[in-house]
Amino acid sequence: GASAYALFENGNFYTWGYNLAGECGNGTTSPVFTPTLVDTGVSNVWGSDYMQSDNSPYYPRIFYKKSNNLYAAGYNGNGQLGVGDTTNRSSFTQIPGSFGAISVWSMGSTVGILVIQKSDYTIWACGYNANGQLGDGTTTSRSSLVNVTTNWGGGTGVTLVKVIGGYGNYTSAANATGWTGMLLDDGTYRFFKYVGTYAGSTGQASPYSLFGTTSTRISDISGYGGTAGSMMFLFENGDLYTAGYNGFGQLGNGNTTDNFVPARRDTSVDQIFCDGHDSYQYGHYMTSFYRKGNVVYTSGYNAHGECGVGDSTNRTSFSTVLLPADFTCVDIANLFTTAGAF
Secondary structure: OOEEEEEOOOOOEEEEEOOOOOOOOEOOOOOEEEEEEEEOOOOEEEOOOEOOOOOOOOOOEEEEEEOOEEEEEEOOOOOOOOEOOOOOEEEEEEOOOOOOEEEEEEEEOOOEEEEEEEOOOOEEEEEOOOOOOOOOOOOOOEEEEEEOHHHHOOOOOOEEEEEEEEEOOOOOOOOOOEEEEEEEEOOOOEEEEEEEEOOOOOOEEEEEEOOOOOOOOEEEEEEEOOOOOEEEEEEOOOOEEEEEOOOOOOOOOOOOOOEEEEEEEEOOOOEEOOOOOOOOOOOOOOEEEEEEOOEEEEEEOOOOOOOOOOOOOOEEEEEEOOOOOOOOOOOOOOOOOHHHOO
């Protein structure tokens, strides 16, 4: 169910692939087997960053920026294209109210949302909202962009650094909710909030801070595991915190008990990995990774050897990945298939 795109430095924009929802934007819903030019003068492109768990992961969306406006094509069953209705688009359509967008996050699949921040620092969102994951204080899905700046804690001078989340509608208890996490920077302080329901936690109708005031800024956040969400937080001083669903020990706290309050797991950590990796059937079968010095550590699901620790036993505490020590790992990607294997 995959589709792809390529943007050239001269602004030529090509698409190809499955195209079931018209995401290639060529006016059809037929498969496109050869990269095909669909527009020129394009300055940036965004796909679906988080193909989070629901039962139709092959309904993606593609967005591009041209003349300072956003255009969208693909699946729109819950209004996640922001074009004012819930009709799929097989041709790229301008998104009303998107002028000046500088950051774009498109997450989820049939159950999904769109978040943008404009050059005036305002934050806007649309799409599926049954668990309040848009952060507009309601549980009403939106087909047009809604201003959530105040609710999210944004405003003049506040940059939306990153958005994470899980957007599922599957039948199992581990996948039947939805949540959004946001990292914002006011120039002196980075703060994290979340909205919705993650890992069975109490749902939040408006963005809620998981951390009180701290003297150290958050440098990065990682959200993964679909709607049975697990989270990692890395502070600028190297402190690593985890929270959320822990059915396979992915929080690294020595057990498989969910933890809704972030707790510190390690210090002097350099990098966290694993944004958004997920499966529509087993999105809660998760493995965590982080790097400390030149050593990579892992915890969580390992039934097929996913942890890389030399066996197939799940890890509930962070263990060393058996990688050579004479290089520095810069990225780790997790690719899901069926039945939780990845």
